[in-house]
Amino acid sequence: MKRTKRTQTALAAMMLVASICFASQAFAWGSATHAYICDHLGAQGPLKNLNELYGGMAPDVFNYLFTDNTLRETLYGATHYSNFLDVWKSSRTPIGKALALGFISHNGLWGADGTAHGVPYNNPDGYVIGKAIAMRFKYGPFFPDGGKIDPNDLTFWLNVELYHNAVESAVDILICRHDRALGGKISAAALARSPEFPAMLVKTYRSLAPENLIRGTESDFRRNLVAYGFALMQPQDKAVEDIASQLASMAGAFLAMYGIDPTGLGDLDTLAFNIISLALEECEGDYLDAVNGTIERVSSALKSNHISD
16 A cells, blocks of 8 residues: 655644654543534533543543453453542543533543444444454454454454454544544643642542552643644545554553564554555444434433533
């Protein structure tokens, strides 16, 4: 698959901010789609809206703790499935309520991730998981697995997970092509994030992780979102290239965590570029209907749970 060069366009100020704030950790996966969803949930006023967008992206804050998989899985379960509603209880201001509403909107039970991942997690009825499984069978595995949907076959699901993240990256790129302002909003949301938010996280999750880890991880996540927004503001080919490079870094660490040597897959940057490009083709025709349907579902569920900013 050939890479083409196009004229790079971005706001000069955002380029400067991104160059200052860029960190070596990976970009967030799927953050633009969560930001787009929150941008359509109805926060009033620009500062509240930006904080709602940040809150909507923030449940993935602990997803990259690859050095401690047990803690990573514990925090993922807490932020996405068990006590995500406690973030609402920890908010004290109108901006805090906007952050908390966005955070809750992300959850995997009745929130945006429920549509993407299915309920329970890895249900093929979820848009992202369904696409990832279909791509596993259409394009083949990255390393040998059992060749069928088997809940006990770890290697099958690791193959699906790699396609899963390519699908999320592709939908982020597509949604930013649909909404040209979204990349800038992501960077602005990270820069505008209220200092109230780290304290909300600490209050909610300090029984599971040390305060310094929570605050440090959130700070890294915030800086990375500034860079991610900038990447998504670029022409599509350049965005795919930059996001693929970050996805490759994450894939290497992720597979190593499960004892798989990533060097056997060849050049991970090229591999990631190619599978994101394939995912763009697979998702282009129906991603927007899935996202708009998610907005309707999440909006209704927030009202049912009496969550409003």
